[in-house]
Amino acid sequence: xxxxxxxxxxxxxxxxxxxxxxxxxxxxxxxxxxxxxxxxxxxxxxxxxxxxxxxxxxxxxxxxxxxxxxxxxxxxxxxxxxxxxxxxxxxxxxxxxxxxxxxxxxxxxxxxxxxxxxxxxxxxxxxxxxxxxxxxxxxxxxxxxxxxxxxxxxxxxxxxxxxxxxxxxxxxxxxxxxxxxxxxxxxxxxxxxxxxxxxxxxxxxxxxxxxxxxxxxxxxxxxxxxxxxxxxxxxxxxxxxxxxxxxxxxxxxxxxxxxxxxxxxxxxxxxxxxxxxxxxxxxxxxxxxxxxxxxxxxxxxxxxxxxxxxxxxxxxxxxxxxxxxxxxxxxxxxxxxxxxxxxxxxxxxxxxxxxxxxxxxxxxxxxxxxxxxxxxxxxxxxxxxxxxxxxxxxxxxxxxxxxxxxxxxxxxxxxxxxxxxxxxxxxxxxxxxxxxxxxxxxxxxxxxxxxxxxxxxxxxxxxxxxxxxxxxxxx
Ligand SMILES: Cc1ncc(COP(=O)(O)O)c(C=O)c1O
Numbered sequence: 135x136x137x138x139x140x141x142x143x144x145x146x147x148x149x150x151x152x153x154x155x156x157x158x159x160x161x162x163x164x165x166x167x168x169x170x171x172x173x174x175x176x177x178x179x180x181x182x183x184x185x186x187x188x189x190x191x192x193x194x195x196x197x198x199x200x201x202x203x204x205x206x207x208x209x210x211x212x213x214x215x216x217x218x219x220x221x222x223x224x225x226x227x228x229x230x231x232x233x234x235x236x237x238x239x240x241x242x243x244x245x246x247x248x249x250x251x252x253x254x255x256x257x258x259x260x261x262x263x264x265x266x267x268x269x270x271x272x273x274x275x276x277x278x279x280x281x282x283x284x285x286x287x288x289x290x291x292x293x294x295x296x297x298x299x300x301x302x303x304x305x306x307x308x309x310x311x312x313x314x315x316x317x318x319x320x321x322x323x324x325x326x327x328x329x330x331x332x333x334x335x336x337x338x339x340x341x342x343x344x345x346x347x348x349x350x351x352x353x354x355x356x357x358x359x360x361x362x363x364x365x366x367x368x369x370x371x372x373x374x375x376x377x378x379x380x381x382x383x384x385x386x387x388x389x390x391x392x393x394x395x396x397x398x399x400x401x402x403x404x405x406x407x408x409x410x411x412x413x414x415x416x417x418x419x420x421x422x423x424x425x426x427x428x429x430x431x432x433x434x435x436x437x438x439x440x441x442x443x444x445x446x447x448x449x450x451x452x453x454x455x456x457x458x459x460x461x462x463x464x465x466x467x468x469x470x471x472x473x474x475x476x477x478x479x480x481x482x483x484x485x486x487x488x489x490x491x492x493x494x495x496x497x498x499x500x501x502x503x504x505x506x507x508x509x510x511x512x513x514x515x516x517x518x519x520x521x522x523x524x525x526x527x528x529x530x531x532x533x534x535x536x537x538x539x540x541x542x543x544x545x546x547x548x549x550x551x552x553x554x555x556x557x558x559x560x561x562x563x564x565x566x567x568x569x570x571x572x573x574x575x576x577x578x579x580x581x582x583x584x585x586x587x588x589x590x591x592x593x594x595x596x597x598x599x600x601x602x603x604x605x606x607x608x609x
Pocket of ligand 1: 227285286287288289291321323376377378403404405406432444
């Protein structure tokens with residue numbers, strides 16, 4: 135006889151009563167988190183040593199109650215380090231964490247639909263394809279395009295560049311002769327993707343940027359011509375629609391025109407900037423994005439979802455299919471039901487959670503308008519921040535295209551880099567808001583990225599006032 139593990143504590147299937155009790159504990163925890171969020175610090179560097187290495191995180195034979203585990207989570211996970219849910223998170227590229235997306239995750243996990251194949255869950259795949267259609271239309275793709283919901287921008291970049299490699303038939307015999315063009319503003323996840331795809335064996339040309347950190351298009355054109363003279367094969371241009379470092383948007387329209395004329399693949403990394411297409415300002419800045427062969431967007435950035443969702447779009451679906459589609463014999467039954475493209479045929483993944491629900495639910499419940507309004511608010515906050523700190527005497531590194539800016543103070547008496555490093559350290563020590571820094575041509579710059587849906591004038595004023603106090607205190 136096979137005995138199921140019915141012992142109460144070993145039961146993996148709680149009763150209704152048990153579920154209600156667990157949900158109550160979880161809801162109390164998450165409600166408390168959200169209700170105290172505006173008072174919580176955005177960064178708690180001083181709490182790092184509260185996370186001992188040999189701690190209660192280890193898995194052993196002991197069991198622990200949910201309440202105790204949430205206590206551990208509170209003290210050792212949700213306190214130390216960066217708090218990306220906070221509106222005071224103004225560093226790197228802030229994430230989001232809208233509540234209805236979390237509910238989508240919860241429902242998707244409980245129902246556990248298999249969203250890799252249409253046959254297994256036509257509804258889940260139709261919802262994900264509807265999201266891809268919406269995102270494609272948002273950037274101006276019309277038809278024949280396809281895409282995939284990924285875990286984030288890095289995997290989306292990898293997927294897109296795999297498609298580019300297939301489309302241009304890059305093989306070991308021609309790889310060293312093929313040329314890729316980009317700028318120093320390009321995110322390292324793109325370089326990582328090139329390495330994973332062995333495309334780091336191509337010739338990589340960094341095209342110089344102008345004072346706004348945008349690719350100099352005439353230099354791109356010249357370099358392509360030079361490379362052709364050298365009997366090389368120009369193949370791919372990677373442009374930015376909101377670089378991470380400074381938020382720079384390349385002139386996509388002009389770059390696309392060159393790519394069309396020269397038969398090059400144009401990939402646009404819009405992981406940070408893409409959802410600004412919901413705003414009039416963004417549409418102007420990203421003009422020409424619809425001409426790209428592949429585009430990456432990150433809903434866990436500009437659509438304020440919790441971490442875990444990126445989007446890759448390819449203008450021609452066949453390039454994704456040619457890269458990723460297989461027909462394993464044990465899946466032969468699925469073939470009879472293929473009414474729509476399946477994520478499995480468009481990405482490296484197979485078994486896959488229904489990650490579309492966390493994006494679909496918020497868009498259906500709230501509509502698109504609040505997202506557009508939030509993004510417009512971020513653009514206004516950026517203008518307000520830039521004006522305010524310039525009045526305090528800070529130097530801006532460039533005129534921000536979107537909501538990332540770099541800035542520094544030029545002190546009279548002390549070394550500039552040391553002074554600005556101290557400013558950063560003091561802001562980190564205080565922790566009410568969090569900013570980051572970057573290095574441009576060897577110089578230290580403070581950096582702000584405004585993107586969280588929870589960032590409002592209050593948080594920007596905290597930063598401006600702190601900056602004012604720091605320069606007045608002559609640190
Ligand atoms: C422009 C850009 N591309 C790609 C990425 C990588 O995306 P992810 O962190 O979602 O993997 C980022 C992340 O910040 C980004 O800003």
